Amino acid sequence: MRQIHLMLVEAGLELVPPQIASHPAVKRNAERRGKKPLETLLDISVHKPAMAKLPKWYKRGRPDIAHGFLLLAQGSILNIEGLLRVHLYTFSGLYIEVDPSLRPPRDYRRFIGLMEQLLKVGRVPPDRPLMKVREEALKSVQRRIRPDVTVLLSEKGQPVKLREFGRIVLQHGTPLIMIGGFQRGDFEEETRSIADLTLSIYPKPLDTLTVTSRVLCSLESELLKW
Ligand SMILES: C[S@@+](CC[C@H](N)C(=O)[O-])C[C@H]1O[C@@H](n2cnc3c(N)ncnc32)[C@H](O)[C@@H]1O
Numbered sequence: 001m002r003q004i005h006l007m008l009v010e011a012g013l014e015l016v017p018p019q020i021a022s023h024p025a026v027k028r029n030a031e032r033r034g035k036k037p038l039e040t041l042l043d044i045s046v047h048k049p050a051m052a053k054l055p056k057w058y059k060r061g062r063p064d065i066a067h068g069f070l071l072l073a074q075g076s077i078l079n080i081e082g083l084l085r086v087h088l089y090t091f092s093g094l095y096i097e098v099d100p101s102l103r104p105p106r107d108y109r110r111f112i113g114l115m116e117q118l119l120k121v122g123r124v125p126p127d128r129p130l131m132k133v134r135e136e137a138l139k140s141v142q143r144r145i146r147p148d149v150t151v152l153l154s155e156k157g158q159p160v161k162l163r164e165f166g167r168i169v170l171q172h173g174t175p176l177i178m179i180g181g182f183q184r185g186d187f188e189e190e191t192r193s194i195a196d197l198t199l200s201i202y203p204k205p206l207d208t209l210t211v212t213s214r215v216l217c218s219l220e221s222e223l224l225k226w
Contacts, residue, residue: 003174004078004219005145007087008069008208009138009152009191011181012062014092015119016042023050041116044183059091059182066181067111068209070104076216083223087141091182094119095136102130142194147176150196153215154180154187155205157198162214165201166222179211 016026021037029046030037044051044061051057066088078084079100088096096118105111114124123129142150149172160168169175178195180187192198201214220226 002083002223003085004083004169005085005087005147005174005176006073006212006216007089007176007178008066008181009089009178010059010091010188011066011069011088012042012044012060012183013066013088013090013096013115013181014042014060014094015116016040016047017054020047020050020054023047025050035116039116039120041112041119043112056091056185059185062181062183063112063115064108065183065208066115067104067108069179069181069212070098070102070111071106072209072212072216074098074100074102074104077220077224078216081224085145087145088181089138089141093135093137094133095138095141097132099130138190139194142176145174145176147174148172150176150178150194152178152187152192152195152198153201153211154198155200155202157200159200159203162201162218163221165199165215166218166220168197168199169219170222177215179208179215181208 016037018038020026025047026037030040033040041063042061043063047061051061054060073079073086076084086098105114118124118131118133123132151169169177
């Protein structure tokens with residue numbers, strides 16, 4: 001059966017790194033939530049004063065993007081029809097495998113708690129895991145998925161009309177489509193180098209969630225003929 005792979009790449013999703021664990025902004029947030037600083041998720045909306053010294057801070061600490069992406073992708077018609085596999089690859093080099101039956105928490109605070117548990121324990125829920133995490137190079141993840149084309153979405157890519165996007169991608173049986181899950185900045189060479197095609201669906205930069213929703217819609221319309 002046909003499988004479309006959709007991956008959020010360089011996602012700004014990680015636990016607070018040790019370099020900033022003792023910063024007052026990080027400690028205050030952790031104490032308020034009854035957690036250890038290193039067991040809390042890095043979030044730029046809470047930790048901005050602490051993040052300035054982190055390399056590429058502007059690409060990190062955006063779990064809200066991963067939350068919205070998972071809600072859109074897991075709830076999509078493509079997923080309901082059993083045609084989609086969703087993956088997350090984080091800025092810090094972690095691969096998160098997502099089961100098609102996962103229903104992400106609607107509530108953002110509950111999502112944060114779930115991802116903290118995932119990054120601490122390695123799987124959630126621990127008894128019957130619907131998400132698993134491991135350290136793995138992006139190239140190796142791609143090798144295991146074995147796509148017959150890898151498409152990177154970027155405002156700097158080759159322009160395509162949105163209605164043609166689905167047709168171009170679905171000429172291939174097992175496409176892997178990658179969308180950036182970071183706040184701003186460019187893709188790393190590790191990501192760019194594994195793409196066969198880099199496509200732009202609009203002449204200006206768009207939000208991750210706008211791109212995700214349009215891409216899903218274009219694929220659904222082409223595949224399901226509506
Ligand atoms: C870099 S992130 C920026 C995130 C944004 N600030 C947010 O909060 O969602 C947006 C991602 O969407 C995709 N994207 C943005 N504009 C696009 C465009 N015009 N055509 C195709 N993909 C685009 C790229 O994959 C890019 O990495």
